[in-house]
Amino acid sequence: MKRTPLYDEHVRLHARMVEYAGYEMPLQYTSIKEEHHAVRNRAGVFDVSHMGEIHIQGSEATDLLDHIFTNRVRAMTAQEIQYGFLTNEKGGVVDDLLVYKVNDEFYLLVVNAANKDKDFAWIKEKNNFDATVIDKTDSYAEIALQGPKAEEILQTYTETDLSAIRFFTFAEFEIADKSFLVSRTGYTGEDGFEIYGENDDVKMLFSRLLAENEKLLPAGLGCRDTLRFEAGLPLYGHEIDADITPLEAGYGFAVDLRKERFLGQDVLIRQKEAGLQRKVVGLELLDKGILREGYDVYHEDERIGRTLSGYLSPTLEKPLATAIVPMKNAKKGTIVTVKVRKRMLQARVRNKMFYRRKKS
Amino acid sequence: MKTPKDLRYTKTHEWVRVEDGHAYIGITDYAQDQLGEIVFIELPEESDDLEKGEEFAAIESVKAASDVMAPVSGVVTAVNEALEDSPELLNEDPYENWIVKVELEDESELEGLMSAEEYENMSKE
Numbered sequence: 001m002k003r004t005p006l007y008d009e010h011v012r013l014h015a016r017m018v019e020y021a022g023y024e025m026p027l028q029y030t031s032i033k034e035e036h037h038a039v040r041n042r043a044g045v046f047d048v049s050h051m052g053e054i055h056i057q058g059s060e061a062t063d064l065l066d067h068i069f070t071n072r073v074r075a076m077t078a079q080e081i082q083y084g085f086l087t088n089e090k091g092g093v094v095d096d097l098l099v100y101k102v103n104d105e106f107y108l109l110v111v112n113a114a115n116k117d118k119d120f121a122w123i124k125e126k127n128n129f130d131a132t133v134i135d136k137t138d139s140y141a142e143i144a145l146q147g148p149k150a151e152e153i154l155q156t157y158t159e160t161d162l163s164a165i166r167f168f169t170f171a172e173f174e175i176a177d178k179s180f181l182v183s184r185t186g187y188t189g190e191d192g193f194e195i196y197g198e199n200d201d202v203k204m205l206f207s208r209l210l211a212e213n214e215k216l217l218p219a220g221l222g223c224r225d226t227l228r229f230e231a232g233l234p235l236y237g238h239e240i241d242a243d244i245t246p247l248e249a250g251y252g253f254a255v256d257l258r259k260e261r262f263l264g265q266d267v268l269i270r271q272k273e274a275g276l277q278r279k280v281v282g283l284e285l286l287d288k289g290i291l292r293e294g295y296d297v298y299h300e301d302e303r304i305g306r307t308l309s310g311y312l313s314p315t316l317e318k319p320l321a322t323a324i325v326p327m328k329n330a331k332k333g334t335i336v337t338v339k340v341r342k343r344m345l346q347a348r349v350r351n352k353m354f355y356r357r358k359k360s
Numbered sequence: 361m362k363t364p365k366d367l368r369y370t371k372t373h374e375w376v377r378v379e380d381g382h383a384y385i386g387i388t389d390y391a392q393d394q395l396g397e398i399v400f401i402e403l404p405e406e407s408d409d410l411e412k413g414e415e416f417a418a419i420e421s422v423k424a425a426s427d428v429m430a431p432v433s434g435v436v437t438a439v440n441e442a443l444e445d446s447p448e449l450l451n452e453d454p455y456e457n458w459i460v461k462v463e464l465e466d467e468s469e470l471e472g473l474m475s476a477e478e479y480e481n482m483s484k485e
Contacts, residue, residue, distance in 0.1 A: 031397055034421040222396075222423055290400050290420045312399045312422065341402070341418060 001176060004049035005141045005199035006206055013210075015219055023050040027223050032222035032360030036314040039188050039227055043147030045209055049202070052116030053140045054109040054123065058131035061105050067262055068126050069099060070134075070255040076101040081168045081183055084254040085246050086119060091267035093249075095119050098185060098232060101169055108136075108181075110194075112236050119262045126263070126270070141202035145209065145289040146192030148357075153213050154182075154193060157205075158335035162193075170243070176205060187224065189231025189355055229309050230316065232353030234284075238293060238308045239280050239322050241350075247271055248324070249280045250352065279330040280308065282352035283338065287345040291321035291338060298337040298344070301331050307338065315355050322352050361483070362389045364455055368470060369479035370390070372429045375455065376473060383432050383470075384458040387419065390483045392454045396419040401447045403459065408436045410462055412469055417459055432469045435464035 002023045010017060015026035023291050026047065028035060038044045056064060063119040065073045071084030080101050089239050092246035100108040102164040108152075111119045127133055145154055151162050162182075170183035178201040186192040195205065210218055225235065234240045240249045247255065247268055257269050285291050291310035310321035331335065334349040367375040373391035377384040392398065400420040410416045415427035416436075423461065438461040443449060449457040462468075 027423075028396065033397055226422065288400075289402065290425065292425050312420070314422070341403075 002050075003323040004047055005203050006047040006049060006143075008142075009203065009207055010047065010218075011205065013270060015218070015220060016116055017056075017301045018221070019114075019220055020317060021050055025050060026218070028220040028222045032220070033314050035217055035219040036223040036226050038215075038217040039147045039219055039223060041148070042215045042217075042317055043145060043149040043153055043192075043213075044188075044217050044223070045206060045221045046144040046146065046221075046224055047142075047206065048144050049141045050112055050113040051137075051142055052111040052119065052138075053136045053142075053196075054111060054120060054293060055122070055136050056107045056109065056131055057105060057134070059105055060129035060132045061107055061125075064123070064127055064131040064133075065099065065107055066260065067129070070262055070265075071099070072256045072259055073101075073107075074259070075098065078103050079169050079171060081170060082184060082254070083168075084089075085240070086122060087246065087262065087264035087268070088242060089264055089267070091245040091247075091264040091271060093236070093240040093244065093246060094122055096236060096251075100181075100183065102118075110142075111118075115236060138291040140196050142194060142196045143201045143202055143206050144186055144188075144194045145216075146186045146188040147190050149215060150190070150192040153209065153216060158338065162283060165193075180205070187233055188227040189233065190227075190357055197299055223314075225309075226311050226314055229322070230313050230320075230352075230355035231357075234280075235309065244280065244324060245271060245344070248276055248278055265303060268357060276327055278305070278324055278326050280322055280324050280352060281330050281356055282306070283310075283336065283347040284325050284348045284350050285319035285338070285345060285347045286320070286335075287343075287347075289340050289343070289345050290319045291340065291347070293321075295321075296339045296346075297325055298339065299325075299334070304329050304336070309340070309354070317333050320354050321347070322351075324348070361393070361477045361480075362455065363480050365476045367455070367476065368431070368473035369476065369480065370429065370473060373483075374429060374431045376431045376470070377458070378464070378470065381464055381467075382437065382461055383434065384461050384463050385428075385431060386458040387426070387428060387450060387454055388479070388483075389454050392451050395419060395420050395423075396427060398447045398450045399410045401443045401450070402438050403441070403443065404436055406436050406439055408461070410434055410436060419447070428459065430462075430464065431473055433465040435465070436460050437463050
């Protein structure tokens with residue numbers, strides 16, 4: 001099993017370690033709930049060094065990306081980031097990812113750890129352009145500093161004005177006298193930064209941030225999932241996968257159907273023109289219990305779909321889930337039944353973006 | 361990790377305490393620690409039949425749902441209803457807070473269960 005450069009820090013902090021995507025990662029340090037609330041109310045710092053990093057470089061780097069990626073790569077300016085998908089020929093999702101534009105001939109792709117090898121092979125296979133595709137995963141360490149206090153905390157370590165880094169942009173500058181690439185992005189529904197750098201530098205920053213900021217907690221993969229779930233952010237293999245298209249999942253904003261052709265685009269255009277047949281929705285359980293992934297969903301005794309993720313939401317304190325159901329049952333307020341082990345429980349359809357932070 | 365000497369244990373981390381032909385069943389300290397914060401428990405009902413090795417309750421932590429397996433067979437004569445409103449009691453004191461009490465169907469089933477020492481050795485591995 002692989003270890004990230006922060007492994008020793010996790011052990012020192014008495015994290016409970018679990019296997020995730022071939023890495024030994026911290027599930028939690030104290031408790032999932034406590035870390036979850038720390039990120040929502042103050043700040044938390046995550047080791048996300050397991051994420052995959054892929055460089056695309058060359059005179060036709062933009063053309064290659066435009067061909068495989070659903071969003072409007074050609075509209076990007078340097079230092080901008082876009083969220084979007086690699087789609088297969090059927091319009092299903094190979095992976096969701098962030099694209100960082102360094103310049104017209106250099107892009108950084110940040111992909112899911114579990115999909116990295118598949119993505120790398122996929123992109124290389126589709127590369128009929130003057131571009132080079134390089135797996136740089138082992139050259140990057142990465143931490144995510146997330147929460148309403150993230151900017152205030154990080155600002156004390158750098159001369160660079162962090163308020164100038166807008167949402168979904170990045171810059172390279174010094175923090176605590178070392179060089180980092182810093183983006184205003186995250187996977188929690190809160191403000192915050194994702195910080196990339198050399199292994200030793202990221203390790204130094206992680207331990208200094210924790211040692212010098214009493215209100216900052218180390219946060220593990222456990223709360224990373226509850227936070228993203230509440231904020232309506234998808235996890236590959238749950239709300240999106242090879243069989244659920246980005247349109248069905250409700251992320252059409254990251255799919256440009258009008259641009260010059262990308263893989264799977266024709267299928268997605270037809271899907272949109274014909275009208276979606278099914279959709280990912282949120283469910284709120286009305287009976288006592290908790291929803292998890294993989295439960296069958298019924299409407300008037302007919303099985304109509306299944307749940308994709310589910311938790312007792314730490315912020316809303318309600319049992320919530322995402323589920324894929326036919327369009328005709330996807331209307332907010334629709335009452336459905338979910339089979340939880342042997343029991344049939346009532347749930348109500350609602351927007352899957354369960355939590356939205358108040359803009360300051 | 362606490363493992364009281366007077367209880368019997370299963371590989372699936374339940375404990376059994378026998379009193380006058382009845383068995384109290386709960387989950388071990390190791391189990392509650394591995395599960396993390398317990399937020400909900402789905403309990404059986406009085407007079408339900410438990411069958412050794414089959415699940416009879418479900419414990420939900422923040423992270424996931426886990427089945428609780430019956431260490432012995434028998435009819436449920438009492439359910440610890442305090443757990444319905446306060447499932448965290450299982451984290452606080454897993455040995456004081458039993459889940460169900462059953463009337464033993466076959467006392468010889470107890471012989472297949474582990475001693476505290478055997479259970480501790482297994483959990484260490």
